[in-house]
Amino acid sequence: MKKFFPVYVRVPLIFFIVFALMEFFIDSGDKPAFVKYPMVSVFLVVFLFILIAIEITLSAVNRVMYQLMTPEEKAKADYENSLSLKESTWFKDLMHKLTKTEPMSKEADLLMDHDYDGIKELDNNLPPWWVYLFYICIIFGVVYVIHYDVLGGDDQEMELKKEMAQAKIDVEEYLKTAPDLMDEKTVVLLSDAPSLEEGKTIFTANCAACHRADGGGQIGPNLTDDHWILGGGIKNLFHTITNGGRDGKGMIAWKGTLKPKEIQKVASYILSLQGSNPKDPKEAEGEVWVDDAAPAKTDSAADKPADSTAIKK
Numbered sequence: 001m002k003k004f005f006p007v008y009v010r011v012p013l014i015f016f017i018v019f020a021l022m023e024f025f026i027d028s029g030d031k032p033a034f035v036k037y038p039m040v041s042v043f044l045v046v047f048l049f050i051l052i053a054i055e056i057t058l059s060a061v062n063r064v065m066y067q068l069m070t071p072e073e074k075a076k077a078d079y080e081n082s083l084s085l086k087e088s089t090w091f092k093d094l095m096h097k098l099t100k101t102e103p104m105s106k107e108a109d110l111l112m113d114h115d116y117d118g119i120k121e122l123d124n125n126l127p128p129w130w131v132y133l134f135y136i137c138i139i140f141g142v143v144y145v146i147h148y149d150v151l152g153g154d155d156q157e158m159e160l161k162k163e164m165a166q167a168k169i170d171v172e173e174y175l176k177t178a179p180d181l182m183d184e185k186t187v188v189l190l191s192d193a194p195s196l197e198e199g200k201t202i203f204t205a206n207c208a209a210c211h212r213a214d215g216g217g218q219i220g221p222n223l224t225d226d227h228w229i230l231g232g233g234i235k236n237l238f239h240t241i242t243n244g245g246r247d248g249k250g251m252i253a254w255k256g257t258l259k260p261k262e263i264q265k266v267a268s269y270i271l272s273l274q275g276s277n278p279k280d281p282k283e284a285e286g287e288v289w290v291d292d293a294a295p296a297k298t299d300s301a302a303d304k305p306a307d308s309t310a311i312k313k
Contacts, residue, residue, distance in 0.1 A: 010055070011048075011055060018047060019044060022034075099127045099128075100125045111123075183242075184236070184239040187234055187235060190265060195265050195268060196268060199265035199270075206257070206266075211223050215273040224277065227285055227286045234268065234271060237270060242260075
């Protein structure tokens with residue numbers, strides 16, 4: 001056996017099998033296990049060292065044992081080593097266990113009585129591998145029927161539907177936190193100072209030419225009042241900046257120039273200008289926009305009419 005799998009084949013083969021098993025069973029994310037976990041590298045180095053040491057030891061033992069053999073035993077061992085794969089004893093024994101074939105000398109004992117135009121049949125045993133495979137197929141069929149038809153297990157179509165539904169949920173969750181995949185449905189208003197400062201920088205570089213640096217309006221409308229042509233609020237403003245204004249006389253679409261995260265920041269900055277009352281603002285355009293999703297204001301005690309029945313002092 002060792003002649004057909006020499007040491008320079010056997011050692012790398014065993015090592016890479018162990019290496020592949022460790023990579024398969026150890027969850028290391030997007031990095032190889034031996035990179036993420038240094039102890040795995042240490043184990044592989046030690047394992048390779050032990051593997052080589054075992055081969056060296058076995059080789060030395062075999063040489064010593066060969067020297068202790070009698071001339072007849074040496075001749076027999078040399079003869080076994082000179083045989084080809086199909087002529088070797090272990091290969092013949094293996095094939096006999098797998099096929100249960102009878103030697104040619106016993107074919108006369110296997111002949112069956114019937115004869116078809118001179119054609120006779122041998123009563124050979126079925127190969128054990130075929131018999132075992134047949135039994136495995138029967139067991140598999142029984143388990144399959146019980147799992148899917150009796151217990152109602154998920155078939156391929158149902159598994160696909162569940163995976164698609166889960167994938168949709170995963171995509172929606174990812175879109176909530178992926179800045180460059182944001183749209184008007186998932187965008188949220190930013191209020192932190194660094195984001196607003198960056199939004200101001202973007203506004204000054206790209207928007208001030210039409211809306212003035214203070215947002216008071218010039219070619220474009222005034223952005224500091226409560227009137228909006230295409231709707232106010234972060235979602236409408238994000239949509240307008242991304243896709244552009246009215247056809248023919250509105251602003252260009254900025255989706256090819258600005259990233260969604262940048263549009264979110266500049267839109268948040270514009271909304272922070274509400275009520276800033278710049279000098280000489282442009283006349284209001286559009287309609288007053290009210291956020292329907294905002295909670296309704298409740299009347300305060302000061303706005304309530306005085307009780308006419310109260311006793312005047």
